[in-house]
Amino acid sequence: MSADPSRRQFLRGTGLSLGSMALASLSAPDPARAAGETLLSLPHLAPRAKRIIYLFMHGGPSQLDLFDHKPDLAKWHGKEIPTSVVGDQRLTGMTSGQSSKPVTASLFRFARHGRSGAWVSELLPHTARKIDELCVIRSMHTEAINHDPAVTYLQTGHQQPGRPSFGAWLSYGLGSESRDLPSFVVMVSRGSAARPADPLYARLWGSGFLPSNHQGVSLRSSGDPVLYLSNPEGIDRATRRDQLDVLAALNRRQLDAHGDPEIATRIAQYEMAFRMQASVPGLTDLRGESPATLESYGPGASQPGTFAANCLLARRMAERGVRFIQLYHRGWDQHYNLPSDLRLQCRDVDQPAAALLEDLKQRGLLDETLVVWGGEFGRTTYSQGKLEPTNHGRDHHGRCFTLWLAGGGIRPGLQYGETDDFCFNIVRDPVHVHDLNATLLHQLGFDHERLTYRFQGRDYRLTDVHGRVVRDILA
């Protein structure tokens, strides 16, 4: 797991707090905090994955237009969805008052793919070719029915703000593998859908009550890739080096005179900042990538800020030891114009995501990298607004949605879970948000019940007081 096994051994031996482990990584501990941190020995289990690449489809992709094929719905198309199916489901304020809720079969063609013969929509031809690498969970569910609580739930284990994000937990638990890159990096791309993209929230990569050195670092596609990375005009690298040498000499004198070990940490952080000024541009410089690789990710691969470019960067970060690589692709909220907008969104992500899997595999990284693809919830079987021959929308739906996993010790070629004929309720093997997070943590070597942090008198976990590892999907 660690770049330096002897260090891990040392930590285990002394039972030092998790936070202090990060000292040699990007993050330094909160020196005054140690007493409040839990004492754990790590890893709890033999890890199957070293890192996560999380391809978050922000807005909630339509499961029944992409993966959860319901051919029999055609017979119901245009008819009211039976109340027995809807049951006591909480509907959002956007369609709870809608008088007619016509069943809307998918307008897209599905076909079977791979050895597993899984159904995949025509909108995802590249993904379909990788289907035997994927574990498709069609039985995800969440209690949240609106974006803000649902995304916050999936990424922090709680619908209301205030908890650390997944990546922050991982940074806290594992520290960094990399000497000169953050352990948790976030990249955002804008979808092609015409509908405006829903907002994101800094809390989704925030550290909550964990020390703030565990928060995600945004890698931006314009301006400085990392905030404040570039030296100002008039200060070249040699001048900066000279300045930092003088600064370090002065600070070392202070360390000798004053004795506060924080000063030693500070000196190290300035040095790491200097290294990052070289390592981050090296990360984002794609000139070393072969034309074949660039081409495999599709036409957007060399355009900064696209999902394709971010996928390629994700692979480069995986190679460089970043622990949690979080991508957001915005624009999946198809309340209306689903047929046109969903097509555009799929075109954005299909080829790059498939290429990422292939690229990781070819480099021998897929086994140790867990790739997650999915959004915060699914979409309704019935149309939001008027159902027209070629146009309709779908509202949010938390009772079932589809998400796929690949690599990182997850069983490939598996279709897990089953929904009813209306793609409304789960009939077999439900996987709750907490179950997913428990499983992801498990693959990284954590018992989700023991990765805890004491805050306000309580030992908090990513999975709150819930979650079970879905052993059926483990390789």
Next chain:
Amino acid sequence: MRLFLLCLCWLPLCCGAQEFNRDIRPILSENCFACHGPDAKGRKGDLRLDVAGADLAEVIRRVTTTDADEVMPPPSSHKPRLTTAQVDTLRRWIDAGAAYQKHWAFEPLPAVAGDMKPAEIDSLVEASLQDRGLSLAPPAAEATLIRRAALDLTGLPPSEALLDQPYEAAVESLLASPHFGEHLAVAWLDLARYADTNGYFGDKPRQMWLWRDWVIEAGNANMPFDRFSIVQLAGDLLPGATLSQRIATGFNRNHMANNESGAIDEEFRVEYVVDRVDTTLTTWLGLTAGCAQCHDHKYDPISQREFYQLFSFFNNVPEQGLIRADNPPPVLAVPGPEQEAALSAAESRLSTAEQAWQPVHAAVKTALADWESRSPADLPPLPADAVIHLPLGASQLGVGTSVSGTAFAYAAGVRGEAAEFDATRHVERPSAGFDPDRPWTIGLWLHAEGSLGCPLSLIEPEGNRRGLELIWQKGRLQVNLVHRWGASAIEVATVEALGSRAWHHIAVRYDGSRRAGGLQVFFDGKPTTLEVRRDTLDGSLATSEPIRIGRRDAGLGYYGLIDEVRFLPEALDPAAIAGWSQGERLRGILETPPEKRAATDSDRLLDFFLDRHGDPSARQARRELLDAREAARTLRDRVPVTLVMEEMKEPRPAHVLERGQYDQPGERVQPGVPVAIAPWSADLPPNRLGFARWLFAPENPLTARVAVNRLWAQCFGEGLVRTPNDFGSQGEAPTHPELLDRLAAGFRADGWDVKALLRSIVLSRAYRQSSRHIHPGDPGNRWLARGPGGRLSAETLRDQALALSGLLVPKLGGPSVKPFQPPGLWEAVSYNGEDSYVPDTGDGLWRRSLYTYVKRQSPHPLLLTFDGPTREKCTARRARTSTPLQALLLLNDETFLLAAEAFAERSTGRQDRLGWMFRAATGRLPDAEERRLLEGLRQRHDSWPLVAHTILNLDETISKR
């Protein structure tokens, strides 16, 4: 050495009798209370260990047994077995009679006569040091000390004059400084989760700065802490509540508020009330109540029922969970004194203007009717050479058009009828005759309903999506000219936004240059500012697709009316576009019988007539009326508002919510408090005011303990209780229990005098010690064998740089400001990238950091980088991390670079520039070697700003020593 460290940190003061709170409770709380504590429902085996009565011999048997089925804590809890030492401790306590105690924080405070003097603080600190074989360190150098106190009391470095004063005098100046209240406010804003946006989903702006200013002023006026608190919790319920007292109640309106359409109103309304309970309990009682939202608290004596009794105090605000306004009611509009005067002047000007206009109006109306009857010929001309013209009326949609979708409807348009679109129907017409690659102008009238739609397109639905499209998005017009979608295209959007549900003329003008600069958009004849999102067009726009009105391709249907679409084969000049807009509108009005005209249309016609044919005095009277109206409206819009608490006449019924679920109400409850802390006195009113008074009742020991702990932390970096948000059973016990109790009792006896308490603390020898690390143990300085030190907070770091450089604008209060921040941060997270951060110009760049605009979903990077909270939830303690991103910010952020330049500039002309800068930043002169290093840097690069910048980055500068 290892042994020494262990002694300091882990061993209780040994050898004496076991004391329940000190020795026993921590063991039981950590290992047993989760199943055998105050939570009645979750209790296992009917065994309760937080109060007397259990079979303790059995307890010892179960924690020592080797039987895996019997051992406690059970393996499923993931808790390790009790250590031998812990078991011994329990045994000795049981042998001595197993005396229980109330939790330490709930024990009464000692009786004292008045506040605590510095010497009394020192005697208690010294006693505790002596027990550990330690003593107070020698005092820090006087200037170091003055800098320390200045940073702790005002958050700013000392001025030169202050550095030359005796310490005691410097402390008095600092306590009297107006910056004292600013610095004191920061920790309070963290607790109050103060922000300038609503926080959920759309994260819209809100105004709360009047409340923030109230806090600053209260601090500067040294308002006693009990009054400061009661006013914020229940100022509106005080008899004869003043405006200022009502503003103060904003404390409990600072919580986040949700505008996400689809959210369930009651779910979020309940969330706000819960947030108030949590925040209030953490702030005043240092307790975490959140657990009791779903079940009895597992560690502390707060039952679920009591939680909802507290809930009922805060449940009676006339508010909504799904907010409909950026400043959700109840709000107060609070004109400043100058605004009040200006408003009254504006109102009287308006009434004068109206009176003067009335007689003129009558005369003008007559002349206007006469002019109208003579078929006026002097209207601005319409463009004559349209290659395509679609009138879009019922009788004539336009030559060559076809209709798709549901049957069309029509409504009154700008001229005659207009077609009504509802995203299910659209109009098509072949684009033959129109060449999109040559210069052109497209004009049309929109009366839009929805937030997003495509009123006009000429674009391929698939593939390269070649062509052009106009997209209405919340009043902004997006124009895309596409050769290859996403790659070769011009994409622009207007910065200006039009209102919906009113007619507006839109003209798009393109010169064929394939540059965004060649594209212009006009709203009602006026040019707009365009935000260029892409400017990479390098090919033709030509396509065989038809023109579609009311839809893009398969999707993006438009809601609203469209009228009079024209395609012109030239880039019309701006004057002609202005005339077109005005001329077409006037023609439309004239074609409508006077009695059917809207009032605004009649006014429009009248203004045109006056402009062309009115006499100067009539024009003057009209101008004055319009100006006076506009001036009054502008003034009214500028009156700041602030969110406040209000009580409904009939309180909302409060219920225990099963498992904390808003839709699972159980037993009805009445207002009440956790009585384990202090009893509820019958003479208190059962509302927020009663609750606030209960906090300060003589029987309540917790409020004072929590408050002094926070003020202690302001000076020492950490409280005497190191878990300021948890004074409960799971929190840490105080490092100096007697000191905490005496300080708390003294604070109360002395009338809750905040400045007096801070004065005693900073004048103590404990505070004045050198902060050098002379003992290797105790890295966290729990026993206070050295003075406080450590990295400055986000705000103080920036404020210090501004103060040293002379850039600081020391104005107090006012609306939040926007200093420098890298571009693109708001766009990356906001709804469709619509929100942009526009840095202020002038003073706003240089104000103290507590005035920086707080956007919860994209906090300022300074705060994010240096452990500032997001202000989503109540924060009682900030972490203090050290990261390379912090180094990057201090090295490369614009503010710090400009500060370095100004700092260097300020040193010019001084005899010893280097010494002056070094002392200003650190409080001391550099030694010879330090001079040599910095002087060398200056000589090698011939740059004083580089030296200033290096000094600003010194550990000694960015830390308190």
